[in-house]
Amino acid sequence: MFGLEFFTLTSIYFLALLSPGQDFFLIIKHALTHGYQKAWWSCLGIASGNALYIILAYMGHEYLSHYPLIVSFIEMGGALFLLYLGFLLLFAPKPHLENALHVKSKMAFKLFVQGLLSALLNPKNILFYFSLLFTIIKPETVLHVKIFYAMWMVGMLLVWDMVVALIFGNKRALRLFPYLFVVQKVVGIGLIGFSFKLALAWFQ
Known part of the structure; x- marks a missing residue:
């Protein structure tokens, strides 16, 4: 039971990490503007x-x-919410870097606060964790x-965000940006599939 539960949790959470949202664009903007080391404060x-919302x-x-x-x-609502996220990503327009938040300060604390507020002011985060x-x-x-699940999710999030900052801290990595559109579609299909699987299990 633990293995299946952990595998399902990790799979859905990783798909969610792959989907470019406001946190993702904030990290890219900070990495391009201040370098990946400063952007790591945003990741933190x-x-x-997210850790607060998990609690x-x-x-x-x-x-x-x-x-x-x-x-x-609530279980059925969670499955519907994942379905909603899936369709949202599947039919989302191509992402544009101009939509990211702009931060001029190079102070580590301010970058940390920007990242914290970006996570806390996104209502989809708390809904996602409840789902x-x-x-x-x-x-x-x-x-x-x-507790292990919580630490695992926060750890996955932090490592993934730091890798994104490391990649886009190099401006040549902007060549990868157009491929985010394809990632959106793949992640959307994956979340839709998981939502149907969860809904079917609910009726059994």
Whole structure:
């Protein structure tokens, strides 16, 4: 059970990391403007914001797990939300670097705050984590496993964002930017597939 749960969680989370969102463009902008080492502070801020949302999602998951009927509806809502994200990416227009946030300051703390606020002010983050918890992680999962999942997700996020900053800290890497459009489509199809799989499991 642990292996399947962990594999499903990791697969969906990795697909989500591949999808270019506002955090992704913020990191690219910081990497191009200030270099990858400064951009890593933004990555740390984004990871901190996501860690806070994971904690909040866990608290809600623990409380609501005592109400099976509510949990059932939230599980279905989570599958629908993943379906929504999938179609959003599948039909999204080509990404443009101009849509990224602009930050002029080179202060590490300010870059950290920019990353933190980018994560906290994105309502899709908390919805995404609630979707993951209520559709994949079972309420009876022991606490130390849940803590491992949380640390694993934050670690994956931080490493991925730092790699993105490292790549785009080199301006020649802009040649890779057009391929993000293809990545959007692949990730969208993947999330749609997972949402249908979760919905079918809910009806069984």
